[in-house]
Amino acid sequence: PRYKLTYFNFAGMAERIRLAFKIGGIEFEDERIDHSAWLELKPKTPHGQIPVLSVDGKIQVAQSGAILRYVGRLANMYPIDAEKALEIDEAIGLLEDLWRSIDPSFTIEDAPQKLGHDTDPPEQERIALQARMRANLTANDVPRFLGYFEAKLAKTETGFLCGDAPTIADCDLFATLRTFKCDLLEGVPSSVVDSQPQLAAFYSRIMDIPAVRAYYGGK
């Protein structure tokens, strides 16, 4: 089957899926669209969301978590064993919780009224609020969640989160770490990863996988 993943031209929720395809060695079309193309595509998607996965030319499904697990099953990166899968799902869930805590710091920028602010506070104010929220995240939520993964990696001793080979949990963690490492989240410095030895080593380890290195073009 021909797989196509459609998303914006940034990492976001799609990156962990792209990594699963790459590490799993499954061919796919990595379609990246701009905003105007999105507006045209949106009504044709199941729920007005991307990423979407198309199989043999037909949009099959939205929901990045669903797609990630599907690719994981195809690529042998999501165990069938219930207890092993439970560990992986727990890790994925924790990362979703981390991103859920980061979400409002995005919403403050483009839809502050959803957070109970007056519509359209001036740009200066939004930027100041966002900076404060990101500072709070850097001091609290980010180190707390990353600390869980630092501890997990110390415990598994295999260099991966679950078992002795990369799984979709590793794809998810790496994608998250990369956001911080590449300063893609303004106000959250890369030191949140660099200061954690297990996480820093994990990051390099995944980056050293040939398919991953090729994907990032050595960046």
Next chain:
Amino acid sequence: GAAEKARLAFKLGGIEFEDERIEFSAWPELKPKTPYGQMPLLSIDGKAPLAQSGAILRYVGRIANLYPTDAEKALEVDEVIGLDEDFMRSLGPSFAIMRNPHTLGHAADMPEDDRKEIMAKMRAALAKDEVPRFLGYYEAKLAKTGTGYFVGDKPTIADCQVLATLRILKSGAFEGLPTTAADAFPLLSAFYERMLAIPAIKEHCSSK
């Protein structure tokens, strides 16, 4: 709350489990002893507990045969679960405004009355937008499957997930969201009745 979908899956699957419920007052002492300061927690044969309601739901689904092993069918189940998680996530700020307003960029000491006012406004917006939108997705999915269940022709953890959400909606626990919102959706309403008629679920829901 977040545990209900897993309880429903245990009951539906006919799997024995200890349904331990902690009082709110007991939580502060218990919290630091948990892996991530979160509940629900699942402990298997007394081993160290694992967290994350979605992970627990899937685990129960696997052991109870309520989570298809076929990749395509599982994909459908995961899509429904993901949609419902998006729905619940959209309610997040309306809780955060009461508990941790600073996480939404407000003053940490925001007066209670201001918080309540904003919460009410948020819930009104949700009632107009997200609630009918997500319930509409569920209705459309049921129409597409045509079996009365969300995926395939028998209950899966996707049904447990949505049933749990419908129950909270109908209970009025989400202040400001109409408890009758699902009534406008015939397939969804029929789904609700159908699930509640399953003996194990009926017993569970009436015994609380």
